[in-house]
Amino acid sequence: MRWAIGVVLAGLAFAGAHLAGAHKAMAVATGGAGDGQLSFTVTRNGAPIGSQIYRIDRQGRHVVVDIHTDIDFRLLWIPVYRFRHESREIWDGDRLVRMVSNTDDNGNPVTLDVRAEGRVLKVGGEAGPAEVDSSAVPASLWNSVVVERQRLLDTVTGTVLATKVAFLGDEVLTVAGKSIQTRRYRLSGDYSRDLWYDSGDGSLVRVLFEARDGSEVEYVLDN
Helix, strand or coil: CCCEEECCCCEEECCCCCHHHHHCCCCCCCCCCCCEEEEEEECCEEEEEEEEEEEEEEEEEEEEEEEEEEEEEEEEEEEEEEEEEEEEEEEECCCCEEEEEEEEEEEEEEEEEEEECCCCEEEECCCCCCEEEEEEEEECCCCHHHHHCEEEEECCCCCCEEEEEEEEEEEEEECCCCCEEEEEEEEEEEEEEEEEEECCCCCCEEEEEECCCCCCCEEECCC
């Protein structure tokens, strides 16, 4: 059973569309936490099955993001699916410069290396070597620029995913007892997700999608 998670989450793979000016998300979000960290509990049908953590370090135009995903899904205490993912992204403004990831997908090791060269991204991964237009961005979701692009990169395999985006409106979410004004988007096509971004700083607040087995998977912000 392979789940798209995160750039990643088990098959998490990936967005674009032109959105009206007032509803355009902020590019290169810095994350809502003061220390540059966003921590999420991953749930399946409301029950915790793991975590996803983003550590964001901004250095002028450059942003370095380290992502750690750990999923341990069990039925009646019996291990069913394990997914561990470590990746690093380096951005220059709203463009990806480099991405390297290492994944253990239920015992299957997968590596990915993406680097910008001129107007293309050179991708070396499970899907084989490829060149992709440099406007493509990872489907790691921390950066709200994903709702402005037509192509996303699966952060596990490097596969290119074409998506469409719909703006669903403004919503107020409660996180750790605090109300947060958010903008909600729906990705469809090769990659389906509902995403909520903070209306103020553009940071990721919530993720919701239906897994291949029909279960509901959600990322719940901890901080």
